[in-house]
Amino acid sequence: MIKNNILVLFLGILAGFLLIIILLGNGLLFSKLTNSFIDKWSAKLEGKENSRFAKISSNFKLSFESQVESDIFDAQQSGMEISPSFATEGKSSLLVEFPPNAEYPGISFDLFGKNCLDWKDMKEFSFDVFNSIDSPATLIVQIRSGEKYPKKQFKKEFVLPALKTATIIISRNNLEKELDLSKISHLTIFMNNLQTTFRLYFDNMKVVSNNK
Numbered sequence: 001m002i003k004n005n006i007l008v009l010f011l012g013i014l015a016g017f018l019l020i021i022i023l024l025g026n027g028l029l030f031s032k033l034t035n036s037f038i039d040k041w042s043a044k045l046e047g048k049e050n051s052r053f054a055k056i057s058s059n060f061k062l063s064f065e066s067q068v069e070s071d072i073f074d075a076q077q078s079g080m081e082i083s084p085s086f087a088t089e090g091k092s093s094l095l096v097e098f099p100p101n102a103e104y105p106g107i108s109f110d111l112f113g114k115n116c117l118d119w120k121d122m123k124e125f126s127f128d129v130f131n132s133i134d135s136p137a138t139l140i141v142q143i144r145s146g147e148k149y150p151k152k153q154f155k156k157e158f159v160l161p162a163l164k165t166a167t168i169i170i171s172r173n174n175l176e177k178e179l180d181l182s183k184i185s186h187l188t189i190f191m192n193n194l195q196t197t198f199r200l201y202f203d204n205m206k207v208v209s210n211n212k
Helices: 002-053 172-176
Strands: 074-076 079-083 093-098 106-110 122-131 137-145 152-160 165-171 184-190 198-209
Touching: 093 106, 122 137, 122 172, 137 165, 137 198, 152 165, 152 172, 165 172
Parallel strands: none
Antiparallel strands: 074 106, 079 093, 093 198, 106 184, 122 165, 122 198, 137 152, 137 184
């Protein structure tokens, strides 16, 4: 009887030991599979970002003559389309509709890791914008740098006159105080606390180099 109990105890310990080994093995396998999935998904995302920015990564200049140039931006609580109206460079502009009561409507892009843009030779970042509404508009430009969050941030408000084209210029001196210019990874152009719909036309968006 005692021998049988010892045998049962031994078999129980052995079974528990084997179960622990199996669970650990499955955990390692699961971890490897998870990491592999994440790596592959990240690679796909990086490939997508590279394809979106391939044409402008070395020379950030957008005249919005085709859908390709607008595709680098994601619409955030806003409408966005290529328009033949109010162009200042070429024949087209980017029309963005900012609806009332939306949370920070605008356009943006967000990059990570090796996809960051290199603006270290910049002199200034600028763009033209036409305000088609018979009321001044307050536009907010937010630029961030860094390969991952938390990112360094620059943010500034600009008042646009009614029914006129304004040129927004952000100089190197403004940006280099706050950002790592070699790792520009985020741009958002947005509005806030709107009581009516604003339609703004963007064009001639570019980074001017010190070498020019």
